[in-house]
Amino acid sequence: MRARLLLVDDHTLFRTGLRLIVEDHPDVAAISEAGSMADACAHPREDIDLVLLDIQMPGMSGLDGLRLLRQHCRKARIVLVSASVAPDAVHEAWSRGADGFLFKSASGDDILNAITLALAGQPCFPISLGGAPGAGNARPAGAPTPALTxxxxxxxxxxxxxxxxxxxxxxxxxxxxxxxxxxxxxxxxxxxxxxxxxxxxxxxxxxxxxxxxxxx
The missing domain is CATH 1.10.10.10 (Winged helix-like DNA-binding domain superfamily/Winged helix DNA-binding domain)
Known part of the structure; x- marks a missing residue:
């Protein structure tokens, strides 16, 4: 069954650009948009499989609203998106229970790969920049051999x-x-x-x- 995505960002231009990238994913069936946490939580919960949630929004930020959104759509995977490349932001997203983290500067391929991992139930954090242990889109220099099945x-x-x-x-x-x-x-x-x-x-x-x- 193909997934239904919700893009949450207060910048219409960014949402439009992200939508154009996400539409190319073969496992995405429908894409909805929200410009605030209130709009996101008003969306029918049964229609959401994956949320791409901006961290920095007016009113309630993505980090502060993560738990609220998790309660609203319990089955959805939630990946936080941020313009910040600070390691602390990645750590904070992971510690608050996000399923992944994307930089707004990520390439289209990186975004599509992150969606694939999230929909497969796998974490997608950039550990080379201080993300969650054991999860990531990038490995730090000198990292041990990856644990592939x-x-x-x-x-x-x-x-x-x-x-x-x-x-x-x-x-x-x-x-x-x-x-x-x-x-x-x-x-x-x-x-x-x-x-x-x-x-x-x-x-x-x-x-x-x-x-x-x-x-x-």
Whole structure:
């Protein structure tokens, strides 16, 4: 079942830009908008699967309103969005129970990957900037080898051969959506946001050996 998103930000221009990015996500069915915490909490709770919530808003901020919004839509995942890159902001979001944290300067791919992780029930915090332990979109320098599952290692090995998600799904007997979730989780664990970067990082960590094939 495709997800229903709620974008909460008092800046209409930012909401519009974010909406254009989010609309490209294959697992998103509908997108609603709210310009304040009051508007967000007035939204029908059963219609929300994921909330992208701005931290800095007039009246009640996203941090202060997080618990209120959590009570309103209990089943929804909530990812806080902020223009601040301060490590304290990431820590505060995590400690207050957010499911993830996004910088407003994040690339479109980073935003889509974060949505994939959130919808899969996984945390998405930038730990290299002081986020939640054991969760993140980026890994700090010198971090230990990522804890990938056996299935994720299978996906990574095929990803390193240059195979697209459709072929990986066929080879492993999985759905493309499941492969997409695994790839997003792999990116998060490796601290990368592209296949080429994942390949280089995986090689450096000894997680896979690249294989080259003629295009068919």
């Amino acid at each position: 056996a299935r994720q290692l299978d996906v990574l090995e095929l990803l390193c051969t240059g195979k697209p998600n459709k072929v990986i799904a066929r080879d492993l007997g999985l759905s493309e959506n499941t492969v997409r979730v695994h790839v997003a989780a792999i990116f998060a664990q490796l601290g990368v946001n592209s296949r080429s970067a994942a390949l280089l990082t995986a090689q450096r960590m000894g997680l896979c050996t690249p294989q080259f094939h003629d295009a068919t």
